[in-house]
Amino acid sequence: MxxxxxxxxxxxxxxxxxxxxxxxxxxxxxxxxxxxxxxxxxxxxxxxxxxxxxxxxxxxxxxxxxxxxxxxxxxxxxxxxxxxxxxxxxxxxxxxxxxAGTQVKTSKNKFHNYQQRDYTKEELECAGKNTVNKYFESHGGLDEAEARAKKFLEDRNKRLESKAV
Incomplete structure (x- = not known):
């Protein structure tokens, strides 16, 4: 070699x-x-x-x-x-x-097909609110999420205060 x-x-x-x-x-x-x-x-x-x-x-x-x-x-x-x-x-x-010769399969979800550009501003805002509402419903509701966020902030503030002392 x-x-x-x-x-x-x-x-x-x-x-x-x-x-x-x-x-x-x-x-x-x-x-x-x-x-x-x-x-x-x-x-x-x-x-x-x-x-x-x-x-x-x-x-x-x-x-x-x-x-x-x-x-x-x-x-x-x-x-x-x-x-x-x-x-x-x-x-x-x-x-x-x-x-060769095949067509791309399109998703039924309009957002994945770039058809979201055809939506009006109001329709997009409504879709966003619906998504947020579905998320909160699946995680115990809006009140539960607010309570968890409030508890998280309180715990963080306590930790910061204890480190400062």
Missing amino acids: SSVNPLEYLGEHKEFLQRYNSGQLKVIFRYWEQVRWTRKAGTLAENVVRAEVNYWNNFEPGEVIKALEIHLNTPAYKMLRENYTRGILRNIKSAAPSS
């Missing part, structure tokens, strides 16, 4: 990249130029480069290039190693078929 510059290695072993066109190859070489600097010496083991390129064979060339471009163009990913690109690739692969 020897460390190599991935660009030179791929240049010598073009059989790994036969399925990519010249524009895609430019992206691949830019990607390896960036990834190699995630190591101190700027070189990678041959088997790392070979394993990654072989892993890419599980995906369509367009998906691979899209993942590489995301890795290249996102500043937060600049110093992340090649295994991070595997996650990007898996997400691209899983996102495409599941979302």
